Amino acid sequence: MxxxxxxxxxxxxxxxxxxxxxxxxxxxxxxxxxxxxxxxxxxxxxxxxxxxxxxxxxxxxxxxxxxxxxxxxxxxxxxxxxxxxxxxxxxxxxxxxxxxxxxxxxxxxxxxxxxxxxxxxxxxxxxxxxxQLVSPAVTREVYKEEAETIEKVIPLTITPEKRKTKSYFKYAAIALIALTIGGFGASKHYADSVATHNQIAQEEANNQLENKIQEATFVISNPLPAATLNVSKQSGNYHIVAGAFRVEENCDKKVAQLKQEGFKARKIGVNKYGLHQVAYASFNDRNEALRELNSIRNNNNDAAWLLVKDLN
Structure with a gap:
């Protein structure tokens, strides 16, 4: 086996x-x-x-x-x-x-x-x-600043004669406007370049992630039998089963008998064979359920067994 x-x-x-x-x-x-x-x-x-x-x-x-x-x-x-x-x-x-x-x-x-x-x-x-998948690290380039100092971009030469006519104010104003427009253009070009680069890097990462997705590795060679339970709201997933009955009336009689004996008995639904199951009690704690199961087997019913099932 x-x-x-x-x-x-x-x-x-x-x-x-x-x-x-x-x-x-x-x-x-x-x-x-x-x-x-x-x-x-x-x-x-x-x-x-x-x-x-x-x-x-x-x-x-x-x-x-x-x-x-x-x-x-x-x-x-x-x-x-x-x-x-x-x-x-x-x-x-x-x-x-x-x-x-x-x-x-x-x-x-x-x-x-x-x-x-x-x-x-x-x-x-x-x-x-x-x-599992492996994704390469995303690299980001650092762009150098394209704007230079005022002297390198627009050198200004003002002669004494031009100072006398005060026309140098005109050239200074032109230089200031050119510098402002040039700086704005360089800044916008840099921001657009960074945004484009990041978008390309993100698309590459997404494509690599999609290419790494594979079929599931789960193989269940002998799947568990399906079970449909129609029961009322229960408390606990560990149930000590007392028996199962074809006739529901006999199931009710068993519940009443066990309650008279002091157990918190109840019906826990119909199994896949169409039998109405009766439990001595249900527990949230596994160890507590096992201790009670041993006590019941020793003193009441040696055929009792533990059902582990979420009945909610």
Missing amino acids: QLETYISDLLYRYECVTVPNFGAFLSQRVPATVHESTNAFYPPKKQLSFNEQIQTNDGLLANYIADAEKIPFEAATLKISKRVKSLKSSLIEGETLSLQNIGDLKLNSEGKIEFNPSYHLNYLTDAFGLS
Whole structure:
């Protein structure tokens, strides 16, 4: 059984996929980043990690395998157990386990499992269609000033004779007008040149960005089965399932019975098989839900299981 295929499928939708008696693969969203030295743009993604301490069977992986392979829940749990024994044996022998599209696992000197995530797939569906790209830095030229000093642009020569007739005022006025017009023309030419250059650089950057856009790197080889739930507003995404009933009247009787026993029971909608599901309670905190599930299995119903689903 290719256990990593099922884990990979579930990581697209869930933040935690637990392998019973082995550990849990966790995902955390990280924002888009830019590498300053290489000008590489990286889209937002889910960063994977592994927690060896989370080993309680929450039913998520086993239920998915049972549904995908059309086998009972107990048979799926047994297949997972056999695969886990094989994985642990390989780790003890010093092997490095390579889980496709997930990462590598190995034991360190202290006997703890080290995890090196794979970056071949982006499990963040919000980033669908985005891939890494590299854009060259935009260069900008600095133009030299074209205006020079008054002496270099319009040299003035005033002789004593011209001073007597005061005609030098006329030349001075002409020189001042010429300087003003020349300075305005040079300033406008410089501003137009800078604006044109920046527009060309921006267009080049946009063209390079469009050329770098590639097809999505998301590959879901075994997509999750679709489910349509028509339920009222719920609180919490972790639901301890007590049972499912074909007749809604029996579902209502089960809810009433569980409420008499002290549970915050309620109906949580109809699954894809047309069965009305009943939950002992719903929780916002995953650890709290797992503790309550263990208590219910030990004291009330050993067939209870945990459904992780946003019902809003």
